Every structure is written in C-alpha cells, then in structure tokens.
Amino acid sequence: APTLRLRGGGRGARLVFSCSASSSSPSGEGGFSGKVGFLGLGIMGAPMASNLINAGCDVTVWNRTRSKCDPLLSLGAKYEPSPADVASSCDVTFAMLADPESAVEVACGANGAAQGMAPGKGYVDVSTVDAATSKLIGKHITSTGASFLEAPVSGSKKPAEDGLLIFLTAGDESLYNRVASLLDVMGKSRFFLGDVGKGADMKLVVNMVMGSMMVSFSEGLLLSEKVGLDPNTLVEVISQGAISAPMFSLKGPSMVKAAYPTAFPLKHQQKDLRLALALAESVSQSIPTVAAANELYKVAKSLGLADQDFSAVIEALKAKEQSK
Ligand SMILES: NC(=O)C1=CN([C@@H]2O[C@H](COP(=O)(O)OP(=O)(O)OC[C@H]3O[C@@H](n4cnc5c(N)ncnc54)[C@H](OP(=O)(O)O)[C@@H]3O)[C@@H](O)[C@H]2O)C=CC1
Numbered sequence: 001a002p003t004l005r006l007r008g009g010g011r012g013a014r015l016v017f018s019c020s021a022s023s024s025s026p027s028g029e030g031g032f033s034g035k036v037g038f039l040g041l042g043i044m045g046a047p048m049a050s051n052l053i054n055a056g057c058d059v060t061v062w063n064r065t066r067s068k069c070d071p072l073l074s075l076g077a078k079y080e081p082s083p084a085d086v087a088s089s090c091d092v093t094f095a096m097l098a099d100p101e102s103a104v105e106v107a108c109g110a111n112g113a114a115q116g117m118a119p120g121k122g123y124v125d126v127s128t129v130d131a132a133t134s135k136l137i138g139k140h141i142t143s144t145g146a147s148f149l150e151a152p153v154s155g156s157k158k159p160a161e162d163g164l165l166i167f168l169t170a171g172d173e174s175l176y177n178r179v180a181s182l183l184d185v186m187g188k189s190r191f192f193l194g195d196v197g198k199g200a201d202m203k204l205v206v207n208m209v210m211g212s213m214m215v216s217f218s219e220g221l222l223l224s225e226k227v228g229l230d231p232n233t234l235v236e237v238i239s240q241g242a243i244s245a246p247m248f249s250l251k252g253p254s255m256v257k258a259a260y261p262t263a264f265p266l267k268h269q270q271k272d273l274r275l276a277l278a279l280a281e282s283v284s285q286s287i288p289t290v291a292a293a294n295e296l297y298k299v300a301k302s303l304g305l306a307d308q309d310f311s312a313v314i315e316a317l318k319a320k321e322q323s324k
Pocket residue numbers: 039040041042043044045063064065068096097098099101102105106126127128129153154155156157263264265268269
C-alpha cells in the first residue's frame with residue numbers, strides 16, 4: 001500500500017505519497033535497495049550524491065579530481081579508483097559530467113564505466129549532452145547487457161542542493177522505474193520522454209530558451225541604466241508581471257552589482273547553445289535569436305568568463321559598448 005515518505009533529499013525535502021521499499025506501483029516503481037555509484041562531483045554531482053547519501057543510500061563515488069570526493073567520503077560514501085570499478089561494484093551508476101567529450105570518456109574510455117557493466121546493472125547519465133552522444137554511450141552500455149537511461153536535469157546548484165531538480169529521462173523504461181525512488185530523492189519531478197535522445201533534445205530546447213532569455217534580460221538591464229532608470233527597479237517591475245521568472249529575480253540583483261557567483265558555468269551554457277544550434281540544423285530549423293545569443297557567450301568566454309555564472313554574459317555586452 002502507498003505510504004507517506006520523505007521526498008527530496010535536501011533542504012527542500014517534503015512529504016509525498018510514494019511506495020514503501022517492499023511494495024511496487026502499477027508502473028513497476030518501488031524503493032531502491034542496492035548499491036549506487038556516482039561519477040562526476042562538480043557543482044551538480046556533489047549535492048546530488050550528498051542527497052542520496054543523506055537519504056540512506058549506499059553510495060560509491062569517483063571523480064577525476066580525487067580531492068572532490070573527500071566531502072562525500074566524510075558523509076559516508078565509499079570510493080573506487082575508476083569509473084569501471086564503481087560500475088562493477090554498484091547496481092546502478094549515475095554520471096554527471098561536463099560535456100559530450102567527458103561523458104563519452106567516462107562511460108566508454110579506458111577504465112570507463114562500460115568496462116564494469118554487466119547484465120542486471122544500470123547506467124543513468126544525467127549530464128547535458130546531445131542525442132548522438134547519448135545514443136553512443138547507450139550503445140556501449142547496453143552491449144554489455146546492462147540497461148541505459150539518459151536523465152539530464154533542469155534546475156541549477158540550489159535545486160540540486162535542495163533535491164528539487166526536474167529529470168528529463170528517456171531510454172530503458174524498466175531502469176526508469178527501478179531508479180524512480182532515487183530520482184525522487186534528488187528531484188521534485190521526472191518526465192519519461194521515450195527513446196534515448198528525447199531527454200537530451202528536451203534539455204537542449206529548454207536551455208536554448210534560457211540562454212536567450214538571459215541575453216535579452218542583460219540587454220534590458222544595460223539599456224535601463226543607459227536611459228537613466230534604476231536597473232533594480234526594472235528587476236522589481238519584471239518580477240510582478242507576465243514575464244516574471246525565478247531566474248531574473250535570483251540573478252538580477254547580483255548582475256546589477258557585476259557579481260556572477262557560479263551556479264551554472266557560462267562555458268556549459270555556451271556548450272548547450274552550440275548543441276541546440278546543431279539540433280535545429282538537423283531539422284533545418286532557423287533559430288536566429290539563439291545563434292545571436294551564442295555569439296555573445298563566445299565573446300564572454302574569450303573575455304575569460306567561462307567559469308563564471310552564465311549571467312556574466314552581460315559583460316560581453318558591456319565590452320561591445322566600450323569598444324564603440
Ligand atoms: N550547474 C548547473 O546549473 C547545471 C549543469 N548541468 C549540466 O550538468 C553537467 C555538470 O555540470 P556542473 O556540475 O555544473 O559542472 P562542473 O564543471 O562543476 O563539473 C563537471 C564535472 O565533469 C568532470 N569532468 C570534466 N571533464 C572530464 C574528463 N575529461 N574526464 C572526467 N571527468 C571530467 C569534472 O571533473 P573535475 O572535478 O576533475 O574537473 C566534474 O566532476 C554539465 O553537462 C552541465 O551542462 C545541468 C543542469 C544545471
């Protein structure tokens with residue numbers, strides 16, 4: 001029978017109806033009792049893995065830079081020296097890597113996760129990559145007899161800490177059902193979108209909208225200031241109207257102060273625009289606003305802002321003004 005359980009592993013934890021560990025829902029979902037691997041402990045991976053540990057999961061971690069494992073080991077995680085070792089010692093392994101190249105290397109490279117995979121195991125890639133990359137990883141994983149699910153996330157550093165991410169999944173539906181309770185520890189909602197590639201596509205469409213919105217917002221902040229308005233008032237006005245968005249209210253005040261504490265690195269936003277442009281190209285769709293936004297993120301990268309928050313794209317506009 002359904003029971004009340006804590007959902008969301010972090011500060012956003014809340015009670016929702018779910019299934020107890022021993023029962024299963026009509027869709028085959030149930031609690032997860034097995035060993036969980038986590039590869040990639042950057043801005044997103046570290047809090048996601050922390051939430052799994054804090055929810056009582058048996059978690060084994062690996063990260064290219066070994067020192068980033070230490071806070072997780074303090075929370076009770078185990079360590080293995082390679083992705084292959086994590087995968088062979090765990091039932092299900094999550095991966096949260098920077099980009100297509102690193103996601104492929106960690107899954108399919110030397111000592112990659114695929115080498116530790118076997119029938120009965122699962123690999124869940126939560127990195128933001130393009131559909132072709134996801135399919136390639138899926139092919140390597142499933143060739144071992146293991147199952148594959150792509151599950152990129154919407155939501156940034158704070159939602160990751162609070163267990164309030166949105167999972168955009170696709171691939172093996174039985175694996176989706178098997179890891180549902182783990183996704184519910186890390187997130188507030190989950191979508192199953194079909195075959196491998198559909199989750200990646202959805203994520204890129206969402207992020208291309210976000211990247212263009214941020215450029216438009218930046219232009220508005222600068223223009224308001226130039227015509228003698230207080231940009232803080234613009235942030236307030238926007239927050240009360242139809243184009244209100246948490247992103248503007250969250251980032252606006254620090255952008256006005258030219259501060260860009262990193263939640264979503266600018267280099268990753270530019271990567272997502274690059275991948276979204278290729279996606280649009282694959283179906284001959286023109287996305288001129290995104291193309292223009294992408295150029296600004298590239299300028300921002302060339303200004304040394306790659307590791308700042310993506311809201312630092314406003315500095316590329318300022319640089320254009322100064323060079324007039
Ligand atoms: N930050 C955000 O708001 C969000 C990010 N995303 C996506 O999630 C993914 C991770 O983002 P985020 O955590 O912010 O990024 P970070 O840059 O903080 O972390 C990237 C991770 O990838 C690892 N990595 C990079 N290159 C390699 C490589 N060649 N081999 C092995 N490992 C590698 C890094 O290891 P090391 O520590 O050694 O550098 C690190 O663990 C990206 O795809 C991003 O687009 C999705 C939603 C929100």
